[in-house]
Amino acid sequence: MKSSHLDNIPSTPGKFKMEKPIYNHRFRWHYSYLAKLTFWSFLFLALIFIFFFKSPSPSSDLSRRSLKTRSWGGPAWEKRVKSSAKIRTKSGFSVLVTGAAGFVGTHVSAALKRRGDGVLGLDNFNDYYDPTLKRARQALLEKSGIFIVEGDINDAVLLKKLFEVVHFTHVMHLAAQAGVRYAMQNPKSYIHSNVAGFVNLLEICKDANPQPAIVWASSSSVYGLNTKVPFSEKDRTDQPASLYAATKKAGEEIAHTYNHIYGLSLTGLRFFTVYGPWGRPDMAYFFFTKDILKGKSIPVFESVNHGTVARDFTYIDDVVKGCLGALDTAEKSTGSGGKKKGAAQLRVFNLGNTSPVAVSDLVSILEKLLKVKAKRRVMKLPRNGDVPFTHANISFAQREFGYKPTTDLQTGMKKFVRWYVSYYGSGKKNDH
Numbered sequence: 001m002k003s004s005h006l007d008n009i010p011s012t013p014g015k016f017k018m019e020k021p022i023y024n025h026r027f028r029w030h031y032s033y034l035a036k037l038t039f040w041s042f043l044f045l046a047l048i049f050i051f052f053f054k055s056p057s058p059s060s061d062l063s064r065r066s067l068k069t070r071s072w073g074g075p076a077w078e079k080r081v082k083s084s085a086k087i088r089t090k091s092g093f094s095v096l097v098t099g100a101a102g103f104v105g106t107h108v109s110a111a112l113k114r115r116g117d118g119v120l121g122l123d124n125f126n127d128y129y130d131p132t133l134k135r136a137r138q139a140l141l142e143k144s145g146i147f148i149v150e151g152d153i154n155d156a157v158l159l160k161k162l163f164e165v166v167h168f169t170h171v172m173h174l175a176a177q178a179g180v181r182y183a184m185q186n187p188k189s190y191i192h193s194n195v196a197g198f199v200n201l202l203e204i205c206k207d208a209n210p211q212p213a214i215v216w217a218s219s220s221s222v223y224g225l226n227t228k229v230p231f232s233e234k235d236r237t238d239q240p241a242s243l244y245a246a247t248k249k250a251g252e253e254i255a256h257t258y259n260h261i262y263g264l265s266l267t268g269l270r271f272f273t274v275y276g277p278w279g280r281p282d283m284a285y286f287f288f289t290k291d292i293l294k295g296k297s298i299p300v301f302e303s304v305n306h307g308t309v310a311r312d313f314t315y316i317d318d319v320v321k322g323c324l325g326a327l328d329t330a331e332k333s334t335g336s337g338g339k340k341k342g343a344a345q346l347r348v349f350n351l352g353n354t355s356p357v358a359v360s361d362l363v364s365i366l367e368k369l370l371k372v373k374a375k376r377r378v379m380k381l382p383r384n385g386d387v388p389f390t391h392a393n394i395s396f397a398q399r400e401f402g403y404k405p406t407t408d409l410q411t412g413m414k415k416f417v418r419w420y421v422s423y424y425g426s427g428k429k430n431d432h
């Protein structure tokens with residue numbers, strides 16, 4: 001080994017060579033006493049540390065779990081939350097919109113903000129469909145001053161914090177696991193979001209002081225195998241055809257319970273196949289457009305004996321008006337801090353278009369707008385949760401808040417296609 005100037009510096013152990021003790025007996029006793037004292041003091045401190053930080057208190061345990069993974073909190077974050085939720089008009093609302101980066105959530109958030117309400121979004125940005133579309137919607141909302149907190153409705157600690165920072169007057173609950181057919185592939189996700197998540201949200205709302213009024217998204221699918229048309233809110237909804245429908249129906253029953261026990265004001269909205277710009281890529285009109293442009297064949301369902309499959313397709317702007325009408329007529333919750341003080345409002349409304357269109361006609365409309373002939377693959381309606389038709393009776397919503405859809409499928413699809421082409425381009429090779 002090569003010698004260097006480092007070889008001349010004595011090593012530390014050489015300073016206190018054990019074979020040449022420089023201390024006497026008394027000194028050795030003191031030394032061992034000090035060592036023992038240090039050891040026991042250290043042990044004592046360690047025990048205190050373990051006691052405080054590992055105690056099994058459920059709430060502290062919950063908050064620590066959340067702290068470990070959380071991407072929220074802190075003064076700057078709270079400031080953003082408050083500013084986004086700030087009411088800008090005299091009689092405005094402060095609304096928490098769950099699922100704000102979703103299709104309906106984005107449109108409703110923007111409409112509320114436009115009229116001066118305070119809006120705070122919440123979304124978990126899951127990948128059920130392309131999350132970049134959700135991020136693009138988020139960017140759009142951010143431009144109008146709406147902050148979307150990234151989190152799940154199952155996160156009780158986060159929700160609690162949001163209600164601490166803002167006294168929401170209303171919750172527009174649109175976060176859900178959507179899609180009828182996907183329920184056979186991933187049943188648990190429906191329970192997680194539509195049942196457990198909803199209950200978690202209601203638990204926080206009932207404890208809040210003041211309790212907010214809640215408007216939430218149910219679905220036309222709750223009518224299931226109902227054959228009486230048009231579908232009225234009074235019709236039976238005990239024959240769901242998919243797990244998705246069953247979880248939405250469960251939501252309606254859960255809403256009843258929270259209204260009954262805690263005095264929460266709850267309004268469920270049964271949406272009928274909502275479509276439009278910034279829509280959901282998992283829905284038929286959306287992926288039909290994409291596949292027609294690419295020259296790919298599209299599966300067009302028909303019912304028994306070549307019967308038509310039809311939907312009461314409802315344009316997004318009409319649905320948004322319905323959502324705002326429901327919010328504006330929602331009465332206050334009557335309870336506070338988990339205690340009911342009196343009977344509270346409980347409502348369910350159909351938000352449809354009242355004019356069902358056959359899926360084959362939807363394809364014809366798209367062909368004309370896209371100027372491309374579709375390659376139709378006509379096939380029997382699979383047994384995966386789909387129902388043959390939907391048709392809304394909207395007289396209740398009309399009576400309560402003047403709901404009146406004004407966009408027919410032709411007009412609405414034109415607007416959708418215009419958006420689609422501007423967002424994705426009409427390039428047939430474009431994949432997303």
Ligand SMILES: O=C(O)[C@H]1O[C@H](OP(=O)(O)OP(=O)(O)OC[C@H]2O[C@@H](n3ccc(=O)[nH]c3=O)[C@H](O)[C@@H]2O)[C@H](O)[C@@H](O)[C@@H]1O
Nearest residue numbers: 178179180219220221271272273283284299300301359386
């Ligand atoms: O209104 C509702 O309650 C529901 O509307 C839609 O569900 P759905 O009406 O089944 O909408 P799509 O999946 O877009 O289907 C539209 C129509 O196209 C048909 N379809 C679907 C897929 C396909 O490959 N081929 C086809 O012909 C369906 O049978 C249906 O009649 C939404 O996906 C649900 O989240 C929502 O709750």
